[in-house]
Amino acid sequence: MIHIRLDKKRSMSIHLHSSFKKQVKRWKPLKILYGIKEVSVTPLFSNAVPEDTCYVTLDVIRILDIPINLPYEINLEKNKMIFGPYIGVLAAVTEEILQQSIPYLSVYVKDYEKIGGTIIAFSLDGIDHENETITGLMFDSKSNNWIEGIFPYPRSVFSVVETSLTENWSTYLDTMKHLHQKLGKRIFNYPNFDKWQMYQLLKGRLQQNLPKTVIYYEPKDVWKMLKEYPSLYIKPINGRLGKYVLKVTRISSGVIVKYGRHTKKIKHFKSWSLFKFYLRRILKEEAYLIQQAIDLVKCDDQIIDFRIIMVKNNQGKWENIGAFSRYGGKNSIVSNITAGGKAEIGGITLKTVFELSIKEMIDLVNLIHNLMMDAIVILEENGYHLGNLGFDIGIDQSGKVWIIEINNQNPDHYIAVKANKPNILFQAKLTNILYAKTLSMSFE
Missing domain, CATH: 3.30.470.20 (ATP-grasp fold, B domain)
Known part of the structure; x- marks a missing residue:
């Protein structure tokens, strides 16, 4: 790890140990990257500088907006140098929920010595698209606490926020698209796929290992599948944790519908018209899948x-x-x-x-x-x-x-x-x- 120290004598420069000299062409400026920010500086080298230390001038620190109290790794390539890592974790929908999530964030920094650098946690509403800043929390390894602040965009991001079944889904998609435009390949898991998209992508090569699945448009789609399979699942395309799932089974006296996650509930429909009315009442077209039930x-x-x-x-x-x-x-x-x-x-x-x-x-x-x-x-x-x-x-x-x-x-x-x-x-x-x-x- 490299520790940043303030160079008060110079401007727009970085002073490194001589061992880095062979990786940098001295007649060219060195471009330093932190998050999505970058600045060109004059590189200086000396054996008097400790190998685990670099001296950076105040103007550079201000341009990059880099905390100097954290240990970093550096990656040098063709007169470009990354100070990092600088990782963003999208952890909540709102800043209020983010504050409540602080106890759970510790799992990400439990082994901070293996990570180093800057780690921030933030919410959807903490992102300022126009100024490319984030209001959130930064992990301070010295105090072992999360510190509130306004930070530049990180260099990589991954999301642990749940929005697919909420009114925040469109905001989430817009935010991830925006971050992807800024970070490119350095954001994952992105884009997201739902159950239907997964089936469409995989069925060409792996159909033998996928339950047959169709999208729900109207009740006759369920009836058509019931003629092919005695038992079906009807589930939300974006559902999670078994919520809003129905199991439909064809029997001699009609159709049995089972539902409920914690307490089993059963409905018995003896006529197609009643069953059709029930489906129209509870299902929204193109929001549910009908899937072959596996025994x-x-x-x-x-x-x-x-x-x-x-x-x-x-x-x-x-x-x-x-x-x-x-x-x-x-x-x-x-x-x-x-x-x-x-x-x-x-x-x-x-x-x-x-x-x-x-x-x-x-x-x-x-x-x-x-x-x-x-x-x-x-x-x-x-x-x-x-x-x-x-x-x-x-x-x-x-x-x-x-x-x-x-x-x-x-x-x-x-x-x-x-x-x-x-x-x-x-x-x-x-x-x-x-x-x-x-x-x-x-x-x-």
Whole structure:
């Protein structure tokens, strides 16, 4: 790490240890980058300057608006130098909620010594598009506190804010588009994809491993699918946590509809006209999907699927850092933990419930990994910059593997805590921010 010291004797210059001299052409100015700001300075070199120190003049510090009390890394290339990392975490919708989120932000700076540089947390309404500044919180490593302030735009950003089911969704999209225009490839996960976009992208190559899915326009779309499959799920295109999901099953005396996350509710429609009226009343066209229901393996009337945490590391390589099984609540139509389910380490479930041998487990894990990587390749080929994903994987009664969903806006890794593996949650968050660090230190 490099520590910045104030040079009070000169102007528009930086003074570095002589070891940096070979990386800089002295007859050319050195361009310093911090966040999206940059300034050209005169580089000076001396053995008298400690290797972990650089002296920067006050005018340069003011132009870059760089805090000098934090340790930085520098990246030098062709007379350009990045001071970093400078990472922004979009953590809330409003500044008020951001303040309430301070206790939860600690997970991102738990291993600050591995990150260094400037880390800010901010909200949607803390961004000043015109002046390209952010009102938010900066982590101060010396006091171990978050300090309020107004900061220049960071060099990389990732979002952990939830807006897809709220009135803030359009504001979020506009903000991410704006930040993407300023940061380019240094913002992830962006753009976002919903359930329908995911299906459209993947079905060409992976259709055999995707539940058949159609978009809802009118009740006859449900009826058409019920003729093909005895049981369906109807779910919001942008839904999360199992909210507003219906399970529809065709029986000899009509149609059964199950709904409710915490308490099971059932409606029995004996005529098509009543069922059609019900669908028209509760569903909005082009806002819901109709999906083939997979006959998932169950244990004690609890459906089981798997959440797999996939994150991109500081080399930009994908890692599977945790696989967990989710047991739905008794007779629940969804497996979400928030709907009364429970979590367990995936390997335990494969051994106890699925009764697989070690070899069978290895073969299955490899099959799932390859399937996930195939999906990631397709998504990234289509312009999605990904770095943090939650795969929902199902295994049916015949042993076939299905991709049920890929969560990309802000996949909830809290399942690791529910499975008594909080270290995996911390590992996921650290890996996220180390990837953001890699982006921040990149000249691309």
